[in-house]
Amino acid sequence: MSRFLVNRRRFLKVAGVAASAVPLSGCDALDGLLSGQSPARGIMASANTLTYRVQRMLIGADKLAPEFAASEVRQGQRPNGSTDPTDTDYLALQGKGFADYRLQVTGLVEKPLSFSLDEIRNMPARTQITRHDCVEGWSCIAKWSGVPLARLLDEAKVKPEARFVVFHCFDSMSLGLSGAVPYYESIDLIDARHPQTILAYGCNDQPLPVANGAPLRVRIERQLGYKMAKYIKSIELVSTLQPFGRGKGGFWEDLGYEWYGGI
């Protein structure tokens, strides 16, 4: 019993010291270590490469993302990011109901192509009810209709040295003081050729609304929402992501988000 009393006294003393230290600490102590360009952040970010490799190993190229019953579509697709682009070339196309829109397929292809919206709508379509997961944490289920990206890639005949598909977009995103830059995104050819990867022109049985990326947005169902570029202007096949933006493969990637959005 006497031993416990000693322990209790010691406990109160140590607890008191510990408690008095709490207001001094605070998580801003580590902020410098974690800021954008710090080496510590770079080391930690390399874990994402491990995640990418391991997930690619576990998932398999053609494993499908879960699809849902029509009864699970309980609300409109929640828009996020750009929802109403004001870029002049976009407004011009929008004014004519995208009648003059042409999707360009360029870069490392044997046959650069360009399609009108009608041509794309007349191709064999795929419709899927899937869950959209935002990097912020929320999810929303919607029905998407579009043309499989693999079909366009096959028509254009991708050259063997191509490794990525880059999506160039009409919408610009503000970067604060450094002005606005066009949105862009990129994926590897495994996801580009995945059966559920479609260029969607329909959402919940309606033409794709402007808020959700009209006239075309890509669905990449095994990754997060920011990978699924909206307002697509052109598709470019490339061997490296270096020349685009800050070289990280996408608008949000350039700001520190991981390129592989499967987690």
Next chain:
Amino acid sequence: MTIVNEVEDMPMGQPETGRVIVRHGLATRITHWTWAVALFFLLLSGLQIFNAHPSLYIGNQSGFEFDNAILEIGAVRGDDGQPRGVTTVFGRSFTTTGVLGMSGVAENPSYRGFPAWATLPSYQDLSTGRVIHFFFAWFFVAAFLVWLVSSLINGHIRRDILPSLADVRALPQSLADHLRLRFHHDGRYNGLQKFAYAGVLLVVFPLIILTGLTMSPGMNAAWPWLLDVFGGRQTARTLHFLCMALLVLFFIVHIFMVFAAGPLNEMRSIVTGRYRTDAPLKENETLEQETRR
């Protein structure tokens, strides 16, 4: 348990202390400290990630046009025109100004789920929060696999963690002892300890790992059964949060018990493995008598 030195030839007049035993194996100690560091960063970066959308739901999706939220943290402007932090749990709202929804200095409050002192980085930075979270998640999972395999092989789980029938029967006594802060330092876990450690190591740890994986759209394609097991991605996110809260609760009790049971001896045992037990029982004395003396 290995006896390091028998303390039988004590000089006369010295108080009798117990034997020093090796209480914690190397794998237990290494994984303990890996978890301690990893969970610190996982908690604070996890709250940063949560702050990007400080609501929790039940089901596959988040209700924007219908209500399936069970927790919402935000700020509202009251009738007096003053903003205040509000936390809504199962439809009941509580004012949580200063901590949840609205925090920081009064002149320049920040409107965020958890306050700056509870997140890493302290400012809003989802991408860095995710970088920290996934980096330490790998260490957390690796330590768990090392602990699980080594503890299955060396018998740690069977011998020390899983409660026996005798432990269950002794629970009322164990509970009474704990309430009076009376502890037996015989180097073995009592029933309450076994239930606490088994709950954390064999239930909450696997749950928090699996619900974390369930939130990954990539893993949903690889292992779609995860969604069936946990009832959808948003339910998994809610369970992940709940597991976090249980671990924080465990941590508070864990630290309290370390101090209450003798911080130096407890600390030494989880660092070096060595632990001093109570004085050996005298002849004709039972543990029961000892505790009552």
